[in-house]
Each structure stands twice: as structure tokens, then as C-alpha cells.
Amino acid sequence: MQRQTITEIAAALREGSVTSRQLTEAALARIDAGDGALNAFITVTKDQALIAADAADAVLAAGNGGPLTGVPIAHKDIFCTRDILTTCGSRILDNFVSPYDATVVSNLAAAGAVVVGKTNMDEFAMGSSNETSFFGPVANPWDTARSPGGSSGGSAAAVAAGFVPAATGTDTGGSIRQPAALTGITGFKPTYGRVSRYGMIAFASSLDQAGVLSLTAEDAALMMQAIAGFDPRDSTSADCPVPEYAAVLGSSLEGKRVGIPAEFFDAGLEAESAACIRAAITVFEALGATAEEVSLPHIDASVPTYYIVAPAECSSNLSRFDGVRFGHRHADPKDLEELYKLTRKEGFGAEVKRRIMTGTYVLSAGYYDAYYLQAQKARQLIADDFRRCFESVDILAGPTTPTPAFRLGEKMDDPVQMYLNDIYTIGVNLAGLPGVSLPCGFSAGLPVGLQLIGPAFGEQTVLNFAHRYQQQTDWHLKTPDCVAGS
Ligand code: GLN
Numbered sequence: 001m002q003r004q005t006i007t008e009i010a011a012a013l014r015e016g017s018v019t020s021r022q023l024t025e026a027a028l029a030r031i032d033a034g035d036g037a038l039n040a041f042i043t044v045t046k047d048q049a050l051i052a053a054d055a056a057d058a059v060l061a062a063g064n065g066g067p068l069t070g071v072p073i074a075h076k077d078i079f080c081t082r083d084i085l086t087t088c089g090s091r092i093l094d095n096f097v098s099p100y101d102a103t104v105v106s107n108l109a110a111a112g113a114v115v116v117g118k119t120n121m122d123e124f125a126m127g128s129s130n131e132t133s134f135f136g137p138v139a140n141p142w143d144t145a146r147s148p149g150g151s152s153g154g155s156a157a158a159v160a161a162g163f164v165p166a167a168t169g170t171d172t173g174g175s176i177r178q179p180a181a182l183t184g185i186t187g188f189k190p191t192y193g194r195v196s197r198y199g200m201i202a203f204a205s206s207l208d209q210a211g212v213l214s215l216t217a218e219d220a221a222l223m224m225q226a227i228a229g230f231d232p233r234d235s236t237s238a239d240c241p242v243p244e245y246a247a248v249l250g251s252s253l254e255g256k257r258v259g260i261p262a263e264f265f266d267a268g269l270e271a272e273s274a275a276c277i278r279a280a281i282t283v284f285e286a287l288g289a290t291a292e293e294v295s296l297p298h299i300d301a302s303v304p305t306y307y308i309v310a311p312a313e314c315s316s317n318l319s320r321f322d323g324v325r326f327g328h329r330h331a332d333p334k335d336l337e338e339l340y341k342l343t344r345k346e347g348f349g350a351e352v353k354r355r356i357m358t359g360t361y362v363l364s365a366g367y368y369d370a371y372y373l374q375a376q377k378a379r380q381l382i383a384d385d386f387r388r389c390f391e392s393v394d395i396l397a398g399p400t401t402p403t404p405a406f407r408l409g410e411k412m413d414d415p416v417q418m419y420l421n422d423i424y425t426i427g428v429n430l431a432g433l434p435g436v437s438l439p440c441g442f443s444a445g446l447p448v449g450l451q452l453i454g455p456a457f458g459e460q461t462v463l464n465f466a467h468r469y470q471q472q473t474d475w476h477l478k479t480p481d482c483v484a485g486s
Contacts, residue, residue, distance in 0.1 A: 003162035003479055006219040010067045013060055020060065020070030020114060024053035027072040027116050031163050034482060038139045040157040042077045043085045044117040052114040059112060067222045069112030074167040076155050077118040078125055079105050079210075080199040088201045089121040089133040089151075092347025093327045102199025103231045104168055104210050111226035119154030119167055123349045124318065125175055125203045127151050128421040129411065132351040137408050140183055141480040142446055146405040149179030149421075155213045156183040162483045166214040166223050170200060172207045173306050174400075174425025177437035180213055181400035181449020184439040184478060186466065187213045188220040191457050192432035193238035195224075196231030204313035205236070207306075207429045216476055217436065217466035221245035224459065240457065248460045249467040254288035256465075259393030261296045264424055270403045276441030276448040277399050283472050284397070284465065294389045294396065298381040302427035303419055305382065308362050308375035309430070314352075315359025321347060354415065383431040390455040395465050399424050400437040400449035424451060434459050436466050439475040447478075 004012075012018045028046055035041050049072070056070035080086050080098035087093045101109070109115070122132040130138040130153030140148040141161040148157040152169030156179035159167050169176040171189035180187025189211040200210055212223040224245050231237040258281060265274060281291050323329035323343030330342035348356070362371035389396060401421060411418040428435045433453055440450035450469070454462040470476050 003215060003483055004165055005215050006067065006071050006165045006222050007216070009071050009165060013070050020053040020056040021050065023070065024049050024072050024114050024116065027164055031116065034161055034163065037144055037482070038141060038157045038161060039136050040119055040138050040154040040161070040163065041074070041117045042087055042089070042120050042135050042154070045084055045115055048084065049114050049116045056112050056114060065112050068108065068226055071113050072116045072164050073108065073113045074117050074119050074155060074158050074164045075105060075115055076121055076152050076167065076169050078121060078170055078201045079168060080201070081105055081118065084118065086118065086201070087135070088125070089123040089135060090347065090349070090352070091134040091328055092321045092343070094134065096327050098199070100199060103196035103233065104200065104227050107227050108168070113226070116164060119152070119158055121154055122151035123352050124201070124314070125151040125170055125172055126314070126351050126355055128174070128178060128418050129406070129408070130154065131408060131412055132349055134349060139408070140405045141482050142184065142405065145407055146446070147182065147408050149182035149405065151175040152213060153179045156180055156185060156187070159183070159185050159213050159215065160480060162479065166212055166219055168210060169213050170208055170210050171429065172204050172310060173429050174422040176211045176213060177400050177425050177435055177449065177451060178422060180437040182405040182447065184447030184475070184480070185213055185215055186217055186220055186439070186476060187211070187437045188217070188224065188463070189428070189435050190224065190228065190459055191238070191434045193236050194434070194457065194459065195227050196234040196237050198231050198233040202317040204310040205317060206313060207310060209429070216470055217438070217463050218246070218249060220436070221249060221463050238457070243460055245460060245463055248464050250471070251464055252288065253284060253465065253468055256289040256395070257393040258284050258289050258291045259294035259389050259396045260291055261299070261396055261398055262293050263296050263299045264398035268402045268420070268423065269399055270443060272443035273399055273402070273404065273448045276443065277397070277450055280440040280450045280469065281397055283469055287468055287472065292393065294393060296382070296385040296389065296427065298378065298385050299427050301378045302382055302430055303423055305375045305378040305430060306426045307358070307419060308371050309379060311355040311359035312363050312372055313359070315356045315363065318352070318356055379430045382427050386427070386431040386433060395461055396453040398451050400451040404443045404446035404448055428453050432456060434462050436462050438466050438469060439478065440473070441475060
């Protein structure tokens with residue numbers, strides 16, 4: 001059994017060599033056989049998936065439908081799904097069934113995609129290893145003793161293992177790109193505002209952005225076409241037209257300028273990974289682009305800035321989980337105050353509590369100026385650094401993570417070590433830019449990710465560079481042993 005891309009599946013469906021029902025049954029069977037070892041799914045939606053597959057087959061039989069019609073996919077369990085459990089990886093939502101669909105979910109349903117389940121994730125998307133999930137860690141298909149990254153670790157593992165050709169994810173500080181890098185797949189994070197956040201459970205609202213995990217940039221373009229666009233139900237949604245993403249794929253890189261941020265090749269970057277990234281840049285040069293060193297002088301402030309801004313926003317967003325309106329409620333409180341306290345004590349895990357406490361502290365009257373205000377200023381400086389770079393280059397290229405996949409348990413006792421895993425991804429969220437991670441080699445048998453970053457609303461440029469790279473290389477075709485064995 002080999003992994004198949006959306007593009008290949010769509011062609012087979014149109015040719016009539018396979019039906020959506022057969023594809024969906026096969027995906028469900030792979031999950032059934034393989035997910036015991038990975039724990040990529042929190043909920044498998046077999047019955048709903050088969051109904052959706054039959055509906056897609058009817059559309060296809062009538063000669064209708066688009067490239068996603070009948071294609072099995074999965075949603076990160078942060079997206080609200082009507083009539084299906086939405087946990088956000090937390091005990092506090094372990095019984096929550098949303099009365100409505102997130103816009104990302106309804107857009108993909110309208111495009112005919114078939115949802116086979118909801119994927120595991122770090123609790124409220126807070127984490128870089130999938131170990132903060134109430135539903136247990138996810139294993140990396142390349143080595144089950146290692147983390148697939150996080151917080152979209154379930155989506156990444158499900159795609160890398162060939163359960164589904166694509167899955168949704170969210171990226172607040174790297175949660176699409178980092179797990180894509182650690183599992184050897186393609187992870188695309190659009191510009192802030194490009195995809196609606198309606199129905200996507202909020203972590204840090206000024207940073208959260210939905211995107212996709214897939215096997216190729218070509219497939220990411222197809223998924224993006226379905227989910228991108230203005231949504232009046234999200235006040236930060238960008239009201240600008242969505243271009244045809246697939247239309248630019250394959251265009252020439254002749255004369256394009258690739259910027260290489262010097263700060264991304266620091267002492268923290270593992271040598272073998274650095275060699276893979278450098279080799280990847282020569283592929284763009286061979287395609288006619290030029291590479292030059294650029295500087296992001298304030299990027300070293302990105303992790304500390306993020307760990308003020310994100311907890312501040314999360315402390316506000318997560319105040320809604322109080323046991324009154326939805327989710328878990330303490331069984332026997334003696335009064336209202338105890339209801340709040342014990343519900344939140346039982347419902348939230350340690351990392352979520354750490355962030356809520358940090359956030360409350362940095363927003364408090366006595367410390368607001370010293371922390372939150374300073375962080376907002378630093379954020380602006382970081383965003384300005386990126387903007388300055390894009391005055392002279394078309395795209396930035398560098399590593400996605402400092403090292404390949406680390407062992408489960410390795411960083412759990414040291415939050416700062418865990419936070420530093422996102423050192424190359426977090427600045428992109430602070431600046432609101434689009435970025436992608438692509439497989440570009442291996443270090444000691446583990447995948448290495450190449451990160452490409454574009455200017456705001458430069459999705460087409462990022463996807464085209466990624467696609468041209470994948471036309472020249474075959475790293476994205478390498479599969480973990482568990483795929484061949486299934
Ligand atoms: N790993 C980062 C964090 O823990 C980013 C998470 C994310 O992008 N959702 O906050």
C-alpha cells in the first residue's frame with residue numbers, strides 16, 4: 001500500500017477506477033489497523049463518513065464535483081463539528097458536541113470532502129509534542145518512540161502514515177509547520193485572516209490561523225482553495241479576493257530572490273539539518289533563483305514575545321470554560337465559586353494552567369506595562385524586520401525546527417526546552433505571514449523540514465516555490481516503514 005495524493009485520488013475517482021465509498025472504507029480500515037500504535041485520532045466518524053462518501057459518489061456519477069469531491073480527510077479536533085464530539089484535546093470538553101460547524105468544516109463539506117474523523121492534538125493547541133493532550137500522546141510514524149510534533153500532531157501522523165491524504169490543522173506559533181517537519185510531510189500556514197477562525201476553538205486570537213497538512217504543495221493548494229476566503233462571522237477575516245492557487249503552480253523561478261535569514265542558522269540548528277536546508281536552497285538556484293543572506297535582527301525576541309502575547313490571549317479566551325455553559329462540570333460543588341474552581345482544576349491540564357496563570361500575570365495592572373506592552377512593541381519590531389526583508393526578496397528560506405523529531409518524554413519536564421522547538425516558526429505568526437514546511441532530507445533516518453516564508457497574502461508565491469521544489473526532488477515521496485507494512 002502506498003500513500004496517494006489528493007491529485008491522484010481525484011483522477012482515479014473521475015476515471016471511475018475507484019469510488020469514494022471504497023476509498024473511505026479503505027481509509028477507515030487503515031485507521032483501524034494502524035492507529036492503535038499512533039493514537040492520531042480522538043474520534044473516528046465511520047457512519048457519517050460512509051454517508052458522505054455515498055453522496056459524493058452520486059455527485060461524481062452525475063459528472064459533477066470538484067477536486068476534493070469524495071476525498072477522505074480528517075479535521076484537527078479544534079474545529080467545531082455539528083453532531084460530532086469536539087474536544088480540543090482537553091478533559092474540559094470531553095463531552096462537548098457543537099451545535100454548528102466551523103467555517104473550515106462547512107467549506108470542506110461543501111467541496112465534497114469526506115471526513116473520517118477528528119485528530120488528536122495538544123490540549124487547546126498548547127504544545128509542540130502532542131504530549132499535553134488529555135487523550136494521550138501521538139506517536140511519530142517514522143519512529144513510534146518519538147513525538148510527531150504538535151500541536152497538530154494527530155493530523156500530521158494521520159497524513160504521514162497514509163491514513164488520509166490531507167488533514168486540517170491550526171498554527172498559532174508553528175503547530176502546522178513543526179509537526180509537518182517532524183513527520184516528513186507538507187504543512188501550509190496561510191496569512192493571518194486568510195482563512196476564517198469561526199468555529200475554531202480560540203487559543204491566541206491574534207495569532208491563530210487554520211491551514212492544511214498534506215503530502216504535496218499541489219494538494220495544499222487544492223485544500224486552500226476550499227477553505228480560504230472572507231467570512232462575515234470572523235471579524236478578523238480578510239475581505240479580499242481568493243486567487244486560483246493551482247493556476248500559478250509551476251511558474252518560473254527565473255530571477256526570483258530567495259532570502260536566507262542569517263539568524264536561522266544559529267548554534268542551535270543541528271548540523272545535519274543545516275546541511276539539508278543548504279542543499280535545498282541550491283535547488284532553487286538551479287531553477288534560476290538567486291539566494292542572498294538577509295537579517296531578522298529582532299527574531300531572538302520572538303519566543304519570549306510569543307510567550308507573553310499567547311498566554312495573555314489564552315487567559316482571556318479560556319475564561320469561557322467555567323462548567324456553566326458547556327463541557328465538563330465538577331460533580332458536586334458546594335457553591336458557585338467552587339463550581340468554577342473545581343471544574344477548571346479537573347478540566348485543564350498542567351500546561352494550560354501554566355499559560356492561564358502566566359497570561360493573567362502579564363495582564364495584571366501592576367505588570368501590564370512591564371510585560372504585555374513591551375511584548376506588543378517587540379512584536380511590531382519583529383513584523384517590521386520581515387517587511388523590510390520582503391522589500392528586496394520574494395521569499396525567505398530556512399529550517400522549520402532546530403532538530404528532527406525528539407523522543408516522547410524528552411522535553412516534558414522542561415517547558416523552556418519545549419518552547420525553543422518553535423524558535424524558527426513563531427516569528428512568522430507574530431508577523432501574520434504565510435509559511436510552509438516541506439520535507440528536504442533526513443538526519444539519522446528522521447525527516448528534516450525546509451521552511452519557506454512569504455509576504456502577507458503571498459500564498460501563491462509560497463505554494464509555487466514549494467511545488468517547484470517538489471517537482472525537482474523526491475523527499476516528499478519517502479514513506480515511513482509503517483506505510484509499506486500496512
Ligand atoms: N508550540 C507552540 C505553543 O505551544 C505553538 C502552538 C501552536 O501553534 N498552536 O504554543
